[in-house]
Amino acid sequence: MNGKSVLSCPDLKTRSFAWKEILLTGLSVFFVMIPFCAIFFILGKIVQKGIGTVTWSFLSQPPLEGMTAGGIFPCIFGTVAITLLMIAIALPLGIGAAVYLTEYAGQGLFFRITRAAVNNLAGVPSIIFGLFGVGFFILFVGRNLDHVLKTGLLFGQPCMLWAAATLAVLVLPVIIVSTEEALNAVPQSHRAASMALGATKWQTIREVVLPQARGGILTGAILAISRGAGETAPILFTGCAYFLPRLPVVKLFGAIPMINPFDQFMELSYHIFIMATQSMNAEKSLPIQYGTTLVLIALTFLLNLTAIIFRIHFRKKLGQVSLQ
Amino acid sequence: MRSETVAVMDENLENLVDMNNKKRANPMVTVHPIEKGEINKANSIKIRTQDLSVFYGATEALKKVSMDIQKQAVTALIGPSGCGKSTFLRCINRMNDTIPGVCVKGKVLIDDIDIYQSDINIVTLRKIVGMIFQKSNPFPKSIFDNVAYGPRLHGISDKGVLEDIVEESLKRAALWGEVKDRLSRSALELSGGQQQRVCIARALAVNPQIILMDEPASALDPISTAKVEELIHMLKQHYTIVIVTHNMQQAARVSDYTAFFLLGELIEFGKTEQIFEVPKDKRTEDYITGRFG
Numbered sequence: 001m002n003g004k005s006v007l008s009c010p011d012l013k014t015r016s017f018a019w020k021e022i023l024l025t026g027l028s029v030f031f032v033m034i035p036f037c038a039i040f041f042i043l044g045k046i047v048q049k050g051i052g053t054v055t056w057s058f059l060s061q062p063p064l065e066g067m068t069a070g071g072i073f074p075c076i077f078g079t080v081a082i083t084l085l086m087i088a089i090a091l092p093l094g095i096g097a098a099v100y101l102t103e104y105a106g107q108g109l110f111f112r113i114t115r116a117a118v119n120n121l122a123g124v125p126s127i128i129f130g131l132f133g134v135g136f137f138i139l140f141v142g143r144n145l146d147h148v149l150k151t152g153l154l155f156g157q158p159c160m161l162w163a164a165a166t167l168a169v170l171v172l173p174v175i176i177v178s179t180e181e182a183l184n185a186v187p188q189s190h191r192a193a194s195m196a197l198g199a200t201k202w203q204t205i206r207e208v209v210l211p212q213a214r215g216g217i218l219t220g221a222i223l224a225i226s227r228g229a230g231e232t233a234p235i236l237f238t239g240c241a242y243f244l245p246r247l248p249v250v251k252l253f254g255a256i257p258m259i260n261p262f263d264q265f266m267e268l269s270y271h272i273f274i275m276a277t278q279s280m281n282a283e284k285s286l287p288i289q290y291g292t293t294l295v296l297i298a299l300t301f302l303l304n305l306t307a308i309i310f311r312i313h314f315r316k317k318l319g320q321v322s323l324q
Numbered sequence: 325m326r327s328e329t330v331a332v333m334d335e336n337l338e339n340l341v342d343m344n345n346k347k348r349a350n351p352m353v354t355v356h357p358i359e360k361g362e363i364n365k366a367n368s369i370k371i372r373t374q375d376l377s378v379f380y381g382a383t384e385a386l387k388k389v390s391m392d393i394q395k396q397a398v399t400a401l402i403g404p405s406g407c408g409k410s411t412f413l414r415c416i417n418r419m420n421d422t423i424p425g426v427c428v429k430g431k432v433l434i435d436d437i438d439i440y441q442s443d444i445n446i447v448t449l450r451k452i453v454g455m456i457f458q459k460s461n462p463f464p465k466s467i468f469d470n471v472a473y474g475p476r477l478h479g480i481s482d483k484g485v486l487e488d489i490v491e492e493s494l495k496r497a498a499l500w501g502e503v504k505d506r507l508s509r510s511a512l513e514l515s516g517g518q519q520q521r522v523c524i525a526r527a528l529a530v531n532p533q534i535i536l537m538d539e540p541a542s543a544l545d546p547i548s549t550a551k552v553e554e555l556i557h558m559l560k561q562h563y564t565i566v567i568v569t570h571n572m573q574q575a576a577r578v579s580d581y582t583a584f585f586l587l588g589e590l591i592e593f594g595k596t597e598q599i600f601e602v603p604k605d606k607r608t609e610d611y612i613t614g615r616f617g
Contacts (some may be wrong), residue, residue, distance in 0.1 A: 106424060189461035191522070195422060196455035197474040197530055198447045207473070208463055 008117040046293050053291030065242065067275055068284035072292050076299065078160075078240065078265035079245055083229045083303060085164035085261060086171065090224060093168065094175030095217060097209075101176070102183040103205055122173035126233040133166030133238040134158075154262060160248055161261035163239030170234055171224035178223060182216020183209060218311040222304055229300045240267045243276055268296040343605035348548050351616065369566040370395040370534060371416060376430035377413050378420060385411045387588040388430065393581070398556060398565045400579035400596065402572060403611070407585040409568045413536050415452035416566065418446055432535070454527035458539040460519040462511035462526070467494075467503050470511045470522055495563075497525035498555050517548025524555065535559065537567040541574065553578050572612060576600050584608045 057071055064070030097118075105111040143156035188208045194204040212218075241264040248263035272292050279285040371393040378386040386408040393399050401409035411420065418439065420426045432439050439449055452476070462470050471490045481487060490507070494500040499521040503514070511522050520540060527535060537556070541549040556565060556578045569575050575582055576596060583593040584605075590601060592608045603609040 187461065189457060189459055190463055192419065192422070192457060193455075193461045193526075194473070196417060196419060196450055196457075197477060197526065198448065198450035199477050203477055207477070212464060226524070 020191065028227045030234040039253060043297070046290060046297065049287065050290035050292075050294035053287045054294055058288075058291055059295070062245075063271075063288075064315070066280050067243070067288065068279075068281045072268065072288070072295060073273060074244060074247055074266040075271045075292065076295060079269075079296070079299060080265045080303075081259045082160055082164050082167065082235070082239075082265060082267065083158060083225060085259070086167040086228050087221060087225065089165055090168035090171050090175055090228075091217075091221060094172050094224075095179050095222065097172070097205035098176045098179035098183060099205060099210075102180050103201065103209070112118065118173050118176050121169075126170060126231055127236075129166055129170045129234040130236050130238060132169070133162055133234055137162040137165050138238065158237065159262045160239050160259070160265045163235040163265070165233060166234040166238045167228045170201075170231065171228045174227055175217075175220040175222045178220030179213065179217050182219070185216065186212045214314045215311050218307055218314060221308040222311070225303045225307060226300065228271050229303055230296060232267075232273055235267060239264055240270045241265065242279065268292055268299065272296070330478070357377065368395045369393065370569065371431040371566070372431075372436075373415070374431040374433070375417060376412070376428070376432060378408070378415060379427040379429070380423075380424050385588055385615075386415070389585075390588045391583060391590060391593055393564065393566060395564050396560055396562070397580040398560050398567060398578050399581040400575035401566065401568045401583050401585060402570075402575050403585035405570075406587075408588040409585045410538055411588075412585070413455075413538055413566060413568050416534065416536055417450050417455055417605065418444075419455065421446070421541075440459070442452075445581065451530045452532055453534045453536060454532035456520070456524055456527055456537040456540045459543050460516060460523050462514075462519050462522045464510065466508045467511045467514070467522060468507040470544075471525045471529050473526060478530065490525075493525040493529040496528050497521045498551065498558070499525055512609065517551055518545050520544060520548070520552060524552075524559075528559075532563065534564045534566065534568055537565065539568055539570060542570060549574070572600075584611060586611070 059071060059072030059076065060073050062074050063072065101111065101114060105114070108211070138158060139158060141155070142162065144154040145151070146153060149155075190208050190212070191204055194208045195201070199207065244264060244266055248260045248265045250255050250260035250263070252258045272289055275285045275289050349588075359573075368394045371391075373389055373391050375388045375390055376386060377384060377388050387411060389408075401412060403409050414420045415428060415432055416434075416439075419430060428440060433453070438444075463473065464574040467474070468490055472486045472492050475486060475489050480489070491500060491504075495504060499518060502518060503522075509520060514522060520543075522597075524535075526542075541552045544552065553574065556567065559565060560580075567575075567579065579596045581594065582596045584591045584599065584607075586607055592603060592605045594604075599608060600612060603612060
C-alpha cells in the first residue's frame with residue numbers, strides 16, 4: 001500500500017477561500033431580503049391599518065359625506081367591470097395578433113417591424129396611454145361615430161368603454177407575447193399532421209393549435225389583469241369619475257341589469273388617488289384610504305386567482321381528455 | 325351504415341379538381357364515373373411523376389425525377405440523408421407547399437390528373453393521399469378524437485357514423501383489440517408503437533387511396549417496428565403505399581418496388597428483388613452493400 005494517502009494532501013484542508021463563500025452567500029441573502037422586506041412592510045402596514053375599516057357596510061355602501069364616511073361599493077363595481085371589459089376587448093385582439101404573427105406572418109421585414117412595435121408598446125408610460133385614449137378613442141373615434149351615426153354626444157365623451165379600450169391597448173403586448181410563446185410551443189408536427197389530413201390552415205389553428213395553447217393564453221390574461229387592474233393613469237381622462245351618485249348600470253330591455261359601457265364609473269385606484277390628494281378631511285379619510293388600498297390589492301389578487309383556476313382547469317382537461 | 329359513409333368519404337379523383345360550381349344535390353350520393361374506374365383497373369400505375377424537380381431557394385433538392393408508382397403495392401424510397409427521398413414523398417400530397425421558398429417543377433400525376441394544376445383542391449388531394457410521419461404525432465386528444473379528427477374536418481358529425489369510422493380505421497390499423505376499451509383515454513398514454521398506429525388509423529379514417537410514410541418505424545423499438553411492417557403488408561391490399569426508409573432491411577422486407585435516390589437524382593428504380601440482388605447501377609450496389617451513406 002502506498003504510504004502517502006491522497007487525503008493527506010494539504011490543499012484539501014485549507015479553508016482559505018471559505019470567507020469569500022460566506023460573504024457572497026450573505027450578500028445574496030441580503031439582496032433577496034430587500035424586496036421581501038419591502039413587500040412585507042407595504043402589505044403589513046396596509047393590512048394592519050386597513051383591516052379595521054373593511055366591514056360589510058364598507059364594501060356595500062357608496063361613499064358618504066364627501067368621502068369621509070360610507071363605503072366604496074361603486075369603486076369595487078367599477079374596477080371589476082372595467083377589468084372584465086378590458087379583457088373582453090384585449091384578449092381577442094391579442095390572440096388574433098399573435099396567431100397572425102406566429103402562423104401567417106413568416107419572418108420578413110413586416111414581421112420584425114410588428115414585433116418591434118409590440119415590444120415598444122410594452123415600454124410606453126401609462127400616462128401616455130391615457131392621453132392617447134382621449135385623443136384617439138374619445139376625440140377621434142367617438143366624435144366621428146357621433147357625427148356619422150348622428151347620436152349627439154354619446155360616443156364622444158369619456159366613458160367606461162373608452163377607458164377599457166385604453167387599458168386594453170396597454171395590456172395588448174402582454175397578451176400578444178405570451179400567446180405567441182404558447183403557440184410556438186405547439187409542436188410543428190401536429191400542424192403537419194393536421195394539414196396532411198386535409199385540414200386548412202385555419203382549421204388546423206382552430207382545432208389543433210389553439211386548444212393546446214389555452215394554458216399559455218390564460219397566463220397572458222392573468223398577466224394582463226395584473227398589469228391593467230390597478231392602473232390609474234390610462235383611465236384618468238378616459239372615463240373614471242370623482243364621484244357618481246349612481247352605478248354605471250343600464251336595464252337591458254327594461255328588465256335585465258347590465259353594465260353600461262357608455263356611462264362613467266368610479267374606480268378603486270383613482271378613488272385612492274383623489275382621497276390622498278383632494279380630500280376635504282384628511283384625518284377622516286385616511287382609514288378609508290387604507291381600506292380601499294387593501295380592497296384593491298385583494299381584488300386584483302382575486303381576479304388573478306380566478307384566471308389561475310381557469311388555467312389549471314384547462315391543463316387538466318388537456319391532460320386527461322374524455323369523449324365528451 | 326359504413327357503406328354510406330364510404331360513399332361520402334370516397335371522393336373520387338374526379339372531385340379532386342375543384343368543382344364548386346357543380347351543384348351537389350345530395351352530399352350522401354357521390355357519382356362514380358364508371359369509365360374512370362375501368363381505366364384505373366386497366367392501368368396499374370397510380371402515381372406518375374414526370375421530370376419532377378424541387379428547389380429550396382437556389383438549391384435543387386430533386387432533379388428531374390420520372391417514376392411510375394404501381395397501384396396497391398409498396399414502393400420504398402431509399403438513399404442517404406439529404407438525397408431528396410423525403411422531398412419526393414412530400415410532393416405527392418403537396419406538403420412542400422407549406423414550406424416557404426419551395427418551388428416545384430415538372431408533373432405529378434395521380435390517376436392521370438396533374439395535382440400541380442392551379443385548380444386542384446388541396447383538401448381533397450390530401451384526403452386521397454394520407455401521410456404518416458417519422459415521429460408519431462398524435463394530438464393531445466382522446467384516441468377516439470384523434471381518429472375522428474379527419475372525418476370531422478370533412479363534415480361528418482353524426483356520432484354513430486363517426487364511431488363506425490373509428491372502429492373500422494382502428495381495425496385496419498391493427499389496434500382495435502388493444503384500445504377498444506379505452507377510446508376516451510388520451511392517445512399520449514399509449515406506447516410509441518401504438519401511437520404510431522393511432523396515426524395510421526387517423527390517416528385511414530379519411531379513406532385515402534395512397535399512403536405516404538416518412539420513415540414510420542425509425543423511432544420505434546424492434547417489436548413495434550415488426551408490427552408496423554406487418555401492418556404495411558396488410559394495408560397494401562387496399563392502398564398504394566410509398567415509404568421512405570433509412571433501413572435497407574426494412575425496404576427489402578416490406579416493399580415490392582424500390583427506388584434509390586442519390587443527391588436529388590433517381591439512380592435506379594425497379595422491383596425490390598432486382599434492386600437488392602442484381603442492382604444495375606454501381607452506386608446502388610455500393611449503397612446497398614454499405615460502402616457509403
